[in-house]
Amino acid sequence: MSVLERVPRSSRLSGFHRLGVSARRQRLVESTWLAPERARSLEHVGCGLTESDADAMVENVIGLHALPLAVALNFRINGVDRVLPMSVEEPSIVAAASYAARLVLDGGGFTAEADEPVLTCQVQLLDVPDMGIARERLLAAKPSLLAEADALIPSMVARGGGARDLEVRLLGDCLVVHVHVDVRDAMGANTVNTVAEGLSESLEDLSGGRVGLRILTNLSDRRKVTVRCRVPTSSLVSNGFPDGAVVARRIVEAQRFAELDVYRAVTHNKGVMNGVDSVLLAFGNDWRAVEAGAHAWASRSGTYAPLTRWWCNDKWLMGELTLPLATSTVGGAARNHPGVKLALELAHVSSANDLGMLAAAAGLASNLAALKALSTEGINRGHMALHARRVAAEVGAAGDEVGAVAARLAQERCYRPERALEILAEVKRSSGTS
Numbered sequence: 001m002s003v004l005e006r007v008p009r010s011s012r013l014s015g016f017h018r019l020g021v022s023a024r025r026q027r028l029v030e031s032t033w034l035a036p037e038r039a040r041s042l043e044h045v046g047c048g049l050t051e052s053d054a055d056a057m058v059e060n061v062i063g064l065h066a067l068p069l070a071v072a073l074n075f076r077i078n079g080v081d082r083v084l085p086m087s088v089e090e091p092s093i094v095a096a097a098s099y100a101a102r103l104v105l106d107g108g109g110f111t112a113e114a115d116e117p118v119l120t121c122q123v124q125l126l127d128v129p130d131m132g133i134a135r136e137r138l139l140a141a142k143p144s145l146l147a148e149a150d151a152l153i154p155s156m157v158a159r160g161g162g163a164r165d166l167e168v169r170l171l172g173d174c175l176v177v178h179v180h181v182d183v184r185d186a187m188g189a190n191t192v193n194t195v196a197e198g199l200s201e202s203l204e205d206l207s208g209g210r211v212g213l214r215i216l217t218n219l220s221d222r223r224k225v226t227v228r229c230r231v232p233t234s235s236l237v238s239n240g241f242p243d244g245a246v247v248a249r250r251i252v253e254a255q256r257f258a259e260l261d262v263y264r265a266v267t268h269n270k271g272v273m274n275g276v277d278s279v280l281l282a283f284g285n286d287w288r289a290v291e292a293g294a295h296a297w298a299s300r301s302g303t304y305a306p307l308t309r310w311w312c313n314d315k316w317l318m319g320e321l322t323l324p325l326a327t328s329t330v331g332g333a334a335r336n337h338p339g340v341k342l343a344l345e346l347a348h349v350s351s352a353n354d355l356g357m358l359a360a361a362a363g364l365a366s367n368l369a370a371l372k373a374l375s376t377e378g379i380n381r382g383h384m385a386l387h388a389r390r391v392a393a394e395v396g397a398a399g400d401e402v403g404a405v406a407a408r409l410a411q412e413r414c415y416r417p418e419r420a421l422e423i424l425a426e427v428k429r430s431s432g433t434s
């Protein structure tokens with residue numbers, strides 16, 4: 001039984017968004033998501049990331065660059081509540097993911113599954129005298145090549161990973177060898193690149209050719225995550241839409257638009273990646289690799305397509321997202337970055353695959369929120385409502401005043417701080433607090 005199962009916590013922290021930043025940290029401590037000393041570390045940029053930590057991560061460091069760190073709430077994945085750390089510069093993404101996760105909770109939460117964490121490297125062989133014979137010889141030598149690969153990565157083998165399979169592809173005038181390696185909780189780029197380079201000599205001997213490129217592929221299609229959800233149509237009732245089944249059908253129409261049109265599909269998938277990338281960034285993961293793999297996966301039929309599927313009947317809206325997700329919870333930033341260590345602790349992440357499932361759930365939630373807003377009242381109202389709350393807080397509104405001031409700003413469609421100040425004064429006068 002995992003620690004998560006032993007200590008059930010709720011990811012529904014009502015009123016969380018109305019609290020101030022330090023009160024939110026306190027709330028996470030009270031609800032036992034976060035240890036008090038970890039919460040204190042959040043008072044420092046990057047949880048105390050130092051210039052020398054940064055200098056050990058990349059080259060030519062001249063300082064630290066901060067982004068907001070937030071948590072998305074209401075997520076339940078495979079029956080367990082989770083809070084999702086997200087780091088992102090774009091407003092509304094965290095609120096939208098939390099909102100959609102709340103809808104999904106009405107249907108029991110997300111279910112998710114992940115492939116074994118297998119990453120693939122490619123070795124290009126050129127000037128091969130006879131492609132057919134070379135292919136036969138390489139395939140016949142598969143057991144010894146896999147054993148040789150394992151000998152190159154002993155610590156990965158000790159952790160339960162290792163070379164699993166080998167394929168040979170004929171590509172025009174070159175022959176390409178794929179080696180599939182189980183990389184456990186690592187992202188795995190260094191591991192598979194070590195295998196690709198280390199096997200070069202044997203591959204040249206067997207094929208009679210010369211090696212060209214030796215590098216991982218970011219289309220990690222043996223390392224996919226699938227997440228599913230269903231929402232009762234009764235939960236989709238919203239402003240101006242008294243019948244949730246109508247909203248469900250509109251969401252399915254939006255899905256259909258993305259299936260028919262690449263211009264729409266790319267924006268649809270951008271909405272998915274809003275959730276996926278924000279989670280990956282909070283965990284210091286290589287989101288560029290995931291982005292590249294996701295879009296290649298979206299194009300696998302030869303036409304760029306939406307990463308998600310949505311369908312419905314009168315009672316349920318159902319959704320699914322599958323994408324390659326090469327995640328990591330060890331090495332790199334997980335070793336050097338205190339903010340990443342905090343994110344791993346806060347989300348109680350048990351493995352790289354577990355992290356992949358969190359990121360995918362955030363992706364499906366982000367897509368659901370976007371499609372629901374776009375196919376009903378449009379995206380702007382929600383964005384402006386959040387903007388109004390921010391302006392209200394900036395001019396000094398606190399507690400219930402924030403909502404009162406924001407509502408008036410939205411009603412008047414005026415978001416100037418000077419107007420917010422006037423409204424705040426009126427609110428204070430009428431509540432007797434001025």
Ligand code: MEV
Nearest residue numbers: 267268270271274370371
């Ligand atoms: C904005 O960051 C994301 C959306 O454009 C996604 C979509 O259109 O589905 C709202």
